[in-house]
Amino acid sequence: MDITYDMFIETEVPKDELIISRTDLKGIITYANETFAKISGYTPDELIGKPHSILRHPDMPKRVFTDLWETIKNGKIWRGYVKNLRKDKGYYWVYAEVSGVYKDGKLVEYKSMRSFVPKEKRIQMQKIYDEMRLEDKEKIREVSYISYDVYYKMVSKAKEENIEPTKWLENLIKNL
Ligand SMILES: Cc1cc2nc3c(=O)[nH]c(=O)nc-3n(C[C@H](O)[C@H](O)[C@H](O)COP(=O)(O)O)c2cc1C
Structure with missing residues (x-):
């Protein structure tokens, strides 16, 4: 997958x-x-x-x-x-x-x-809609929340390393 x-x-x-x-x-x-x-x-x-x-x-x-x-x-x-x-x-x-x-x-x-x-x-509705999409065999995404503080820290780290924030996050998760 x-x-x-x-x-x-x-x-x-x-x-x-x-x-x-x-x-x-x-x-x-x-x-x-x-x-x-x-x-x-x-x-x-x-x-x-x-x-x-x-x-x-x-x-x-x-x-x-x-x-x-x-x-x-x-x-x-x-x-x-x-x-x-x-x-x-x-x-x-x-x-x-x-x-x-x-x-x-x-x-x-x-x-x-x-x-x-x-x-x-909002968190409850996200879960309900995720379940509906799963039931209806629509594409789903797992959603997790981070604070603005953490978000901005991640974005500035990515900038320091000169990579896209999304790519930076992907590397972080893959290396866990
Ligand atoms: C007055 C009115 C307001 C609407 N507001 C939204 C909205 O805020 N967001 C949204 O995604 N669809 C809204 N819709 C529904 C869209 O027309 C559309 O059905 C929906 O976005 C799904 O797209 P689709 O029909 O192309 O699959 C609204 C429809 C009407 C008549």
């Missing part, structure tokens, strides 16, 4: 801010607020006109999004936890509420409001 290692930085959504977006009926982003841009690492202009799956993180099970689309197409509100991919390949967790926007009783677009997730919940 081929094992690869990588390091990613987590961004936390501020507790008092909301990430807001709207999409057309196909999931193409039509509106993004400043918080959305700040947390995802894109500018609003880069987000508008792109499919919402631009944020799709490889750790998210496919069935979560199948359920999301079924729910909102049936006129209901979908609520759940989502791990999203930042432009710089880092990630952020959100608690999301996604639903339809109706005009004169007709579905015209979708909207989403996303907020902060406590750390314990």
